[in-house]
Amino acid sequence: MTINYKNIERRVRINGIAKVIFSMSTIFALVVLGMLLYRIIAGSIGWLDFKFLTGKLSIFPEKAGIFGAIVGSLGLMLIVIPVTLVLGVSTAIYLEEYSKKGKLQNFIKINIANLASVPSVIFGLLGLSFFSRIMQFGSSMVAGGLTLSLLVLPIVVVSSQEALKAVPGFLREASFAMGASKWTTIWKVVIPVAIPGILTGAILSISRAIGETAPLVVLGIPALIMKVPTSLMDNFTALPIQIYYWTLDTVLTPEYANLAAATIIVLLVVLFLMNSVAILIRNKSQKGF
Amino acid sequence: MRASLDNDLKAIHLDIIKMGTLIEKTIEETITALVNQDVILAKSVADGDDRFDKMELDIESKCISLIARQQPVATDLRKIFSIVKIVTDLERIADHCQDISKLTLDLAGQTYVKPIIDIPKMAKQVREMVKMTIDCYIDQDVIKGRLICVNDDIVDNYFKIIFNDLERVMREKPDGIKQCMDFLMITKYLERMADHATNIAEWVIYSVEGIHFSGND
Amino acid sequence: MAHSNEKIVYDVRDLNLWYGQDQALKNINIQIGKNEVTAIIGPSGCGKSTFIKTLNRMIENIPSVRTTGEILYHGTNIFDKTMRIEELRTRVGMVFQKPNPFPKSIYENVLYGPKIHGIKDKHILQEALETSLKSAALWDEVKDRLHDNAYSLSGGQQQRLCIARALAVQPDVILMDEPTSALDPIATAKIEELIDSLKADYTINIVTHSMQQAGRISDKTAFFLMGELVEFGATEGIFSNPRDKRTEDYITGRFG
Numbered sequence: 001m002t003i004n005y006k007n008i009e010r011r012v013r014i015n016g017i018a019k020v021i022f023s024m025s026t027i028f029a030l031v032v033l034g035m036l037l038y039r040i041i042a043g044s045i046g047w048l049d050f051k052f053l054t055g056k057l058s059i060f061p062e063k064a065g066i067f068g069a070i071v072g073s074l075g076l077m078l079i080v081i082p083v084t085l086v087l088g089v090s091t092a093i094y095l096e097e098y099s100k101k102g103k104l105q106n107f108i109k110i111n112i113a114n115l116a117s118v119p120s121v122i123f124g125l126l127g128l129s130f131f132s133r134i135m136q137f138g139s140s141m142v143a144g145g146l147t148l149s150l151l152v153l154p155i156v157v158v159s160s161q162e163a164l165k166a167v168p169g170f171l172r173e174a175s176f177a178m179g180a181s182k183w184t185t186i187w188k189v190v191i192p193v194a195i196p197g198i199l200t201g202a203i204l205s206i207s208r209a210i211g212e213t214a215p216l217v218v219l220g221i222p223a224l225i226m227k228v229p230t231s232l233m234d235n236f237t238a239l240p241i242q243i244y245y246w247t248l249d250t251v252l253t254p255e256y257a258n259l260a261a262a263t264i265i266v267l268l269v270v271l272f273l274m275n276s277v278a279i280l281i282r283n284k285s286q287k288g289f
Numbered sequence: 290m291r292a293s294l295d296n297d298l299k300a301i302h303l304d305i306i307k308m309g310t311l312i313e314k315t316i317e318e319t320i321t322a323l324v325n326q327d328v329i330l331a332k333s334v335a336d337g338d339d340r341f342d343k344m345e346l347d348i349e350s351k352c353i354s355l356i357a358r359q360q361p362v363a364t365d366l367r368k369i370f371s372i373v374k375i376v377t378d379l380e381r382i383a384d385h386c387q388d389i390s391k392l393t394l395d396l397a398g399q400t401y402v403k404p405i406i407d408i409p410k411m412a413k414q415v416r417e418m419v420k421m422t423i424d425c426y427i428d429q430d431v432i433k434g435r436l437i438c439v440n441d442d443i444v445d446n447y448f449k450i451i452f453n454d455l456e457r458v459m460r461e462k463p464d465g466i467k468q469c470m471d472f473l474m475i476t477k478y479l480e481r482m483a484d485h486a487t488n489i490a491e492w493v494i495y496s497v498e499g500i501h502f503s504g505n506d
Numbered sequence: 507m508a509h510s511n512e513k514i515v516y517d518v519r520d521l522n523l524w525y526g527q528d529q530a531l532k533n534i535n536i537q538i539g540k541n542e543v544t545a546i547i548g549p550s551g552c553g554k555s556t557f558i559k560t561l562n563r564m565i566e567n568i569p570s571v572r573t574t575g576e577i578l579y580h581g582t583n584i585f586d587k588t589m590r591i592e593e594l595r596t597r598v599g600m601v602f603q604k605p606n607p608f609p610k611s612i613y614e615n616v617l618y619g620p621k622i623h624g625i626k627d628k629h630i631l632q633e634a635l636e637t638s639l640k641s642a643a644l645w646d647e648v649k650d651r652l653h654d655n656a657y658s659l660s661g662g663q664q665q666r667l668c669i670a671r672a673l674a675v676q677p678d679v680i681l682m683d684e685p686t687s688a689l690d691p692i693a694t695a696k697i698e699e700l701i702d703s704l705k706a707d708y709t710i711n712i713v714t715h716s717m718q719q720a721g722r723i724s725d726k727t728a729f730f731l732m733g734e735l736v737e738f739g740a741t742e743g744i745f746s747n748p749r750d751k752r753t754e755d756y757i758t759g760r761f762g
Binding site: 019072080100168170173174175176177178179180181184188189193 | 595604606608609717
């Protein structure tokens with residue numbers, strides 16, 4: 001076997017070409033993103049100020065503020081966070097630690113993974129019929145929150161499962177070898193190690209929930225609410241809904257475009273912050289291992 | 290699988306055989322020199338002892354090196370350990386040849402006060418024993434080994450006969466006392482050579498079977 | 507026949523074990539003596555790890571495992587319904603090949619066992635901590651940094667920490683599955699010294715693939731081959747004059 005040195009030249013050239021192609025794709029994506037951001041930032045100049053953030057909603061664009069929508073979105077999160085964490089992590093623990101490997105377990109796992117790809121509007125329909133009508137939560141934050149919880153639940157389950165799976169077997173072994181029961185091992189060894197992964201998954205799912213519009217539209221969440229909600233059963237509005245309706249009505253009132261742009265920026269900043277936190281948590285956990 | 294260990298062991302094994310074969314020859318020469326009062330032969334035997342000392346050191350250092358590098362266990366360990374013990378006994382046998390030859394030189398030129406008959410017979414027996422011992426080692430033959438231990442009694446017997454004989458001669462011919470004392474020493478050396486041959490046989494049995502067989506039972 | 511002999515800790519009778527259809531242990535009969543170090547040697551796949559994991563029933567974490575036969579621990583069959591696995595594993599500790607401390611502080615690691623068994627008294631815990639770390643020859647090295655993460659220790663120290671962790675629940679048997687294979691010679695020597703000192707108070711079974719280690723530290727040696735116990739006896743005898751040719755061939759390195 002002799003090494004063909006001519007081949008090396010060819011491979012180096014191909015490597016160079018590949019590098020160019022991949023950098024171009026990245027640049028393309030960055031350019032598109034840049035264009036989008038520019039459009040939005042341009043549209044929001046002069047409209048995004050403290051008055052906007054703290055003002056109440058109004059059909060008059062100059063007077064409109066998104067305080068109510070902010071409260072609404074926060075209220076949703078107050079429901080989504082505990083519900084998804086408790087339900088999602090418990091499901092993941094059951095699937096990973098307790099259920100026996102076999103057809104049933106596979107069946108459940110596949111279905112949960114598939115739920116993640118169901119269009120969000122369908123969840124809206126589910127929320128409407130079950131939470132709004134049957135449970136009579138109407139268009140309250142409870143209804144909206146529970147609907148969104150179901151939407152992002154598969155994400156939390158799958159990412160929690162991955163986090164649990166990633167806990168090395170030898171740690172569990174060490175615990176069992178000391179006479180610990182399964183639950184003790186899960187509670188004291190597995191979960192503490194899996195928390196960064198679980199949290200990351202939770203944060204990512206919540207950032208998705210914050211931006212979801214379709215289910216809220218189906219639930220009939222309005223864009224204009226005079227009263228700022230004070231309890232979870234109150235009617236409310238949320239940031240994505242504001243963006244949606246303002247964008248729709250831009251034909252009639254051009255200034256609505258600027259309001260929408262400003263709101264988008266708020267939403268983007270919130271999402272950016274949340275994702276940064278998720279990345280920070282992930283990085284810290286990787287170091288500690 | 291342990292080619293390196295096996296090769297080293299084989300090399301040492303051959304060294305022992307070589308040493309043993311040379312010792313057989315040396316015993317032959319020692320006895321001939323004694324019987325024929327051959328001064329030249331006796332001198333060459335006496336001077337030639339150094340090579341046996343060198344062989345012993347050489348084999349010993351090979352053994353130590355093998356133990357350090359290969360950490361032998363079980364049969365390998367017993368083989369090596371036995372070799373270390375056997376080489377010592379071989380070297381002692383060679384030493385005694387030198388001792389006998391020196392006494393032969395001492396007795397040079399003198400007429401033997403009595404014709405020596407039993408001593409050559411005893412020497413022949415000893416030579417046969419050593420030869421059998423070397424064969425026993427080469428073949429790792431424990432049956433032969435046990436036989437050698439029995440033959441030691443024959444040599445001891447000769448020793449007793451010669452001892453009594455010499456005692457009688459010394460009483461009858463006081464001028465011959467010095468010669469008789471030399472003969473007595475020679476006989477003692479021969480008896481020790483037989484003992485060493487027996488030891489070697491016992492170590493061969495240990496190497497093969499893992500138990501100590503004491504020929505003196 | 508069934509009397510519980512004080513000198514025998516484990517009496518294994520006709521133990522057979524299958525992974526699904528494959529038989530991994532065939533008719534094992536062996537008695538492990540109290541306060542002795544028993545080495546278990548044999549080529550890869552001979553069943554030695556399987557055997558030692560059966561002694562504290564850790565092998566049952568593998569779903570397809572099936573056993574027949576008895577293992578009497580101080581006279582009681584460990585497969586009996588009356589024997590609680592958690593209790594067995596408290597009395598029979600285990601140290602693994604790759605050191606596996608929890609990603610917690612040294613303090614939390616050592617006291618994991620006592621805490622999960624409900625011990626809350628700070629004084630008792632502190633005493634257990636010190637005693638275990640001292641027995642594991644680690645106290646002096648870590649006494650000033652008990653709240654440091656266990657992962658900041660070297661490999662050898664981590665393994666001693668795992669030993670301290672096992673000792674903290676006051677077992678009477680310690681099972682070791684190739685405890686020094688991942689360690690350098692100096693760390694290995696420290697652990698071997700430790701095993702020698704632990705012998706006085708504990709019964710130790712150690713699986714090792716190093717002939718020399720078995721020779722150095724064990725009182726008795728068991729040689730496993732293809733699931734069978736070929737020979738078992740005093741280490742000296744096994745290493746100077748083994749009875750079975752297969753044992754001879756293995757320990758002299760002529761196969762496996």
